[in-house]
Amino acid sequence: MRQAVVKSRGLHREDAAMLDFVQQLVSGVALGCVYGLIALGFVLVYKATEVVNFAQGDLMMLGGFFAFTFIGMLGLNYWLGFAAAVAAMALFGMLAERVVVRPILGYPQFSVIMATIGLGYFLRSIAGMIWGTDDLKIETPFSQGVLRIGSLVLAYDKLSVIAATVILCALLYIFFNKTTLGTAMRASSENMLAAYYMGIPVKRVVSIVWAISAAVATCAGVLLAPITFIHSNVGLVLGLKAFPAAVLGGFGSIPGAVVGGVLIGVIESMAGFYLPEGWKDVAPYIVLLAVLLLKPEGLFGLHVRKKV
Amino acid sequence: MRFLFKTDYEDDIRLFPHSGYVVSYGLLIAVLLAAPYALSSYLMSQLVFVCIYATVGVALLILTGFTGQASLGHAAFLAIGAYTAAYLQKYNVPFPVYFLAAGLLTGAIGAMVGFPALRLTGIYLVIATISFALIVEEILARWESVTNGNEGMRVKTLSLLGVAVPRDSPTFYYLCLAVLVLTIVGTLNLLRSPTGRAFVAIRDSETAARSMGVNVALYKVKSFAISAAITGLAGVLFAHKLSFISPEMFTLQLSIEFIIVILIGGTFSLHGAVLGAIFIVMIDPFLTYLKDDMPGIIAGVAATFGAGKDAAADVQSKVAAFASLNGLKGAIYGIIIMLFVLFEPLGIYGRWLKIKLFFQLFPLYKRATFKRQKIYVKSERNR
Numbered sequence: 001m002r003q004a005v006v007k008s009r010g011l012h013r014e015d016a017a018m019l020d021f022v023q024q025l026v027s028g029v030a031l032g033c034v035y036g037l038i039a040l041g042f043v044l045v046y047k048a049t050e051v052v053n054f055a056q057g058d059l060m061m062l063g064g065f066f067a068f069t070f071i072g073m074l075g076l077n078y079w080l081g082f083a084a085a086v087a088a089m090a091l092f093g094m095l096a097e098r099v100v101v102r103p104i105l106g107y108p109q110f111s112v113i114m115a116t117i118g119l120g121y122f123l124r125s126i127a128g129m130i131w132g133t134d135d136l137k138i139e140t141p142f143s144q145g146v147l148r149i150g151s152l153v154l155a156y157d158k159l160s161v162i163a164a165t166v167i168l169c170a171l172l173y174i175f176f177n178k179t180t181l182g183t184a185m186r187a188s189s190e191n192m193l194a195a196y197y198m199g200i201p202v203k204r205v206v207s208i209v210w211a212i213s214a215a216v217a218t219c220a221g222v223l224l225a226p227i228t229f230i231h232s233n234v235g236l237v238l239g240l241k242a243f244p245a246a247v248l249g250g251f252g253s254i255p256g257a258v259v260g261g262v263l264i265g266v267i268e269s270m271a272g273f274y275l276p277e278g279w280k281d282v283a284p285y286i287v288l289l290a291v292l293l294l295k296p297e298g299l300f301g302l303h304v305r306k307k308v
Numbered sequence: 309m310r311f312l313f314k315t316d317y318e319d320d321i322r323l324f325p326h327s328g329y330v331v332s333y334g335l336l337i338a339v340l341l342a343a344p345y346a347l348s349s350y351l352m353s354q355l356v357f358v359c360i361y362a363t364v365g366v367a368l369l370i371l372t373g374f375t376g377q378a379s380l381g382h383a384a385f386l387a388i389g390a391y392t393a394a395y396l397q398k399y400n401v402p403f404p405v406y407f408l409a410a411g412l413l414t415g416a417i418g419a420m421v422g423f424p425a426l427r428l429t430g431i432y433l434v435i436a437t438i439s440f441a442l443i444v445e446e447i448l449a450r451w452e453s454v455t456n457g458n459e460g461m462r463v464k465t466l467s468l469l470g471v472a473v474p475r476d477s478p479t480f481y482y483l484c485l486a487v488l489v490l491t492i493v494g495t496l497n498l499l500r501s502p503t504g505r506a507f508v509a510i511r512d513s514e515t516a517a518r519s520m521g522v523n524v525a526l527y528k529v530k531s532f533a534i535s536a537a538i539t540g541l542a543g544v545l546f547a548h549k550l551s552f553i554s555p556e557m558f559t560l561q562l563s564i565e566f567i568i569v570i571l572i573g574g575t576f577s578l579h580g581a582v583l584g585a586i587f588i589v590m591i592d593p594f595l596t597y598l599k600d601d602m603p604g605i606i607a608g609v610a611a612t613f614g615a616g617k618d619a620a621a622d623v624q625s626k627v628a629a630f631a632s633l634n635g636l637k638g639a640i641y642g643i644i645i646m647l648f649v650l651f652e653p654l655g656i657y658g659r660w661l662k663i664k665l666f667f668q669l670f671p672l673y674k675r676a677t678f679k680r681q682k683i684y685v686k687s688e689r690n691r
Contacts, residue, residue, distance in 0.1 A: 052431050103650050106682030109430055110378055111649050114571055117564060118645030125638035192684035232635075240438075240560070247435045278450040285439035289424065292436055296427040 019151055024273045025266060030158035032265020033165035034227070036258035037220040038242035039249070040168065041213040043257040047176065048185040048209035051101060051112045052251075055120035056217055057239020058127075059096075063089045063218025064230035065127055068136050078140055082222055086215045093214025094207050101210070102203065106192070120236070128232040135229040138222070157226040164223050168216060169258045176254060185209055189252075241268075244288045250298030259299065263287070321500040323493075340485060344478035350593070352481060356549055357589045358582075359484035360542050363491050365569040365581030367538035370495060372567070373575040374504065375531040376511030377425065380563045381437030384444035385536045387558035388414045389543020394461040394553060395454055403468050411541045418536020422529035441563055448555040460554025463547045475549050484545050491538055492578055498534070507531055568641075572648050574655025583656040591644075595637055603628040653680065 041056045053059075066088050071081035100119050104111050140157070147154045176182035188195040188202045196202045221230070228234055245264045249256025264284045271283035291299065310328070314320055324330050344352055364382060371377050389410040396406035421440055428436050448455045455461065466473045466480065473479045498504045506527045509517035518524050547553050565588060573584025607624035615623065630636075652659055658678070666673045 046431075052434075100646055100650070104653075106684050107653065107680065111653060113378075113431075113434065114567070115646055115649040118642045118649065120642070121638050121645065122642030125635035125642065128635040129639070196684075240442075243435060244439065247432060251431060278446060282443050282446040285442050289436060289439050289443075292428060292432060293424050296429075296432060298432075 020273070022152060024269050026152070026154060027158065028266035028269030029262055030162055030265070031269055032245070032262035033162045033258070034220065034224055034238065034261070035242045035245040035264050036261025037161070037165050037168065037223070038217065038238055039246035039257035039261050040165075040172065040254065041217045041220070042243065042246040043249075043251060043254055044172065044209055044213040044216065046189075046246075046251050047254075048189050049101075049105065049206050050109070050189050051105070052109065052116070053213070054113055054116040054239075055096075055123060055235075056213070057235030057237075057242065058120040058123040059089065059093065059214050059217040059235070060221040060224075060238065061230065061232060061235030062092065062123055062127060062221075063214070064138075064221030064225055064234070065131050065136070066218065067222045067225065068131070068138055068230055071138050072136070078138075085222060086218045089214045089218040090211040093210040093212075093217075096214070097207055097210035102206070105206070120239075124232050124236065131230075131232070133232060135231050136225075137229055138225040140222075140226050157223075161223045161227070164219060165258060165261075168219060169254060172212075172216075173254050181205070181208070241284065244284055247298055248288055248291055250300035253298075253300035256298060256300030323496055337489075341482075344481060349476060352478075353476060353549075354589050354593060356475075356481050356484050356545075358585045359481070359488045360545050360549065361566070361569055361585035361589055362582045363484075363488050363542040363545075364539050364566050365573065365585050366488075366491050366495050366578055367535045367542070368566050368570050369575065369578060369581050370498070370507070370538070371531050371535035373570060373580070374499065374511060375507040375528065377528060377531065378430070378434050379437045379535075380434055380560065380567060381421070381441035381444075382535075382539055382566045383558040383560070383562035384441040385414050385418060385539035386543040386546060386562070387444060387448060387553075387555070388417055389540030390463075390547035390553050390558075391448065391455055391461070391543075392540070393544040393547045394463045397464055403466055407541065407544050410544045411537045414540025414543070415533045415537030418539075419529050419533040421536070422532030425532065426525050426528055438560060438563075441558075441560060445555050445558060448558070455555070458555060460552055463551050463553060465551075466548045475551055480548070484549075487541060487545060488582075491541075492582075495538075495578060503527065503530065568645060570655075572644070572655055574657035576654065577657050579657040579660075580655050583660075587656065591640075595640065599628075654678065 038057060038060055041059065042053060045051055045053045045056070063085055067081055067085035070076045070084045071078055074081075076084065096119060100115050101112060104115060140160075145156045147156065147159060176186065184195070184200045184205050185208075187198065188200055188205050192202050195205075224230075224234070224238075228238070241264060242261065245261035246257050247260070248263060249258070249260030264287075267283050267287055268280055272280035275283070310326065312319070312325060319325075324333070343355060347355065364386060367385075368379065368382055371379055392410040392413050393406050396409060401409075421437070425433055425436060449458050451457075465475070466483075468479075468483070471479075473483065499507070506517065506522045509520065509522055510524055510527055510531075514524055550557070569584035569588050570580055571584070572587050573582065574580030603624045606627050607620045610623045611617070611620040648655065654661070662678055665677065
């Protein structure tokens with residue numbers, strides 16, 4: 001009898017530990033999907049132009065603010081406001097490409113990195129000036145409510161992020177691999193000049209890819225609004241986590257970005273739960289360095305050597 | 309225009325190609341030595357920061373400008389140098405010893421970072437150095453027995469051979485200036501030695517360098533170690549100048565500032581590091597000046613162009629409100645970076661060379677002389 005009680009208590013403890021683990025896993029996956037969603041934007045631009053956009057997180061931040069303006073200030077319906085923000089940001093992405101990136105296409109990669117770092121500074125300050133420095137919040141259909149599976153509790157806002165990531169990732173994967181425009185994008189990333197000779201309007205392709213990546217960033221920003229709120233530094237903070245995610249997955253791979261994001265998210269949430277304080281913030285970077293040591297081009301990256 | 313007739317390789321690698329150099333640099337040194345007697349204490353303090361930033365800029369130029377390895381983690385090397393100084397100082401280690409110890413330790417850590425960086429190129433190297441810097445920042449915040457954690461460390465007044473050197477004394481400025489000048493001369497010597505030639509060869513083409521018999525791995529690690537060591541030395545001076553250090557001073561923001569130093573100055577010459585440092589450090593006093601005096605000046609201009617008294621006052625208050633907006637500095641920073649990348653990729657020093665050449669060749673100057681070639685074919689992925 002006594003033994004049985006002890007045994008059941010032990011089982012109970014094991015159950016609780018298991019539940020904790022699953023809970024951490026799920027919240028890590030949700031967090032990771034956020035990183036993955038931002039990382040998708042990095043990968044898109046890189047895939048089409050071999051340019052790394054350091055302002056991607058700031059585009060996300062700006063998308064969040066646009067959505068706040070449409071939904072919170074102008075009082076549009078959530079989905080309508082969402083669509084308006086995505087459309088506005090797509091235009092903004094094209095504008096940014098035209099002004100900042102197009103004049104330096106063809107120069108070394110580092111020029112573009114610096115230019116987009118500058119763009120990021122600029123966007124952060126301007127957003128701070130226009131919308132202030134307070135945390136803003138958007139009321140969304142996912143803001144409240146939880147889904148219960150047994151004793152597992154999942155918030156709708158996190159589930160919405162996971163669902164959106166899966167859908168966007170699938171759509172973009174199909175777009176890049178099956179459509180003509182997607183193929184044109186991959187071609188111009190490998191060799192702009194040859195792509196141009198083949199009749200691909202390279203300038204327009206680059207413009208479109210920036211529009212798409214700004215739109216994806218906006219989706220991330222709006223879906224994140226209930227979880228992290230919107231403030232002018234959110235892009236920098238999350239961008240710095242999404243960037244390792246993209247690198248971990250191998251910079252040119254769309255599924256890689258999401259897998260990398262989920263890995264980073266899970267590592268972060270597990271380290272926060274099981275390891276002493278302080279590990280949470282560095283664990284993703286330690287894993288990243290370890291992976292880069294073993295596979296310098298990321299998990300799904302292409303390994304290409306120049307032939308001499 | 310002066311024509312140099314070179315008859316020997318020695319003529320080609322001379323530090324001072326002709327007597328004009330000796331005169332102009334001699335004058336510059338004389339002006340810099342006289343500076344404490346002419347400038348206000350605030351400007352002197354900024355000048356010390358110029359020296360420290362320029363030293364880091366030179367270090368970064370060795371790695372990024374001449375070896376072609378991008379790094380966004382130099383704030384971490386600066387932090388290691390600064391903390392080494394602060395820690396050793398607690399045990400009454402004399403300045404010359406901990407100054408060199410900081411350089412050696414940072415150099416060793418730089419070499420350790422260099423080894424894993426061997427296999428990485430381009431964007432992967434950038435993210436690896438960012439990761440390294442973030443990890444160092446976290447270690448500084450958590451290793452409380454050594455670094456005192458987030459509360460930071462006080463750095464006592466520097467004492468050089470028994471004489472106290474306060475951080476705002478002319479002697480401290482001379483010390484920083486001496487470190488900068490020695491670093492620059494040392495780097496110039498390095499760059500005209502076989503090691504420096506190997507660095508440049510690696511930057512221009514790794515494959516070609518390897519086929520010429522350059523040990524690419526060895527020289528990359530060397531470049532990392534040298535660059536880190538110089539940054540560590542600058543870190544010691546940085547710690548003494550601030551007299552208080554804490555982990556949040558050495559963030560990614562600072563690493564980006566160092567990159568901006570060489571980007572704005574010009575990445576192809578050591579002049580760039582110094583010019584860029586002057587630009588980055590002096591932009592703060594300049595913005596303060598704009599904030600204080602610009603509204604009055606603009607109102608005065610408006611008044612002379614026939615605006616009424618009320619209208620002028622209105623303009624003044626509006627400009628003042630704009631100038632004191634939060635985050636204006638960040639926006640100006642961003643715009644400056646973008647403008648330099650777009651319109652003057654060669655930096656301030658490049659602009660100076662263009663102006664000089666314009667007058668040397670007066671009616672015959674062609675813009676195409678400095679045109680950079682755009683390459684659409686080469687994919688950086690298969691390097």
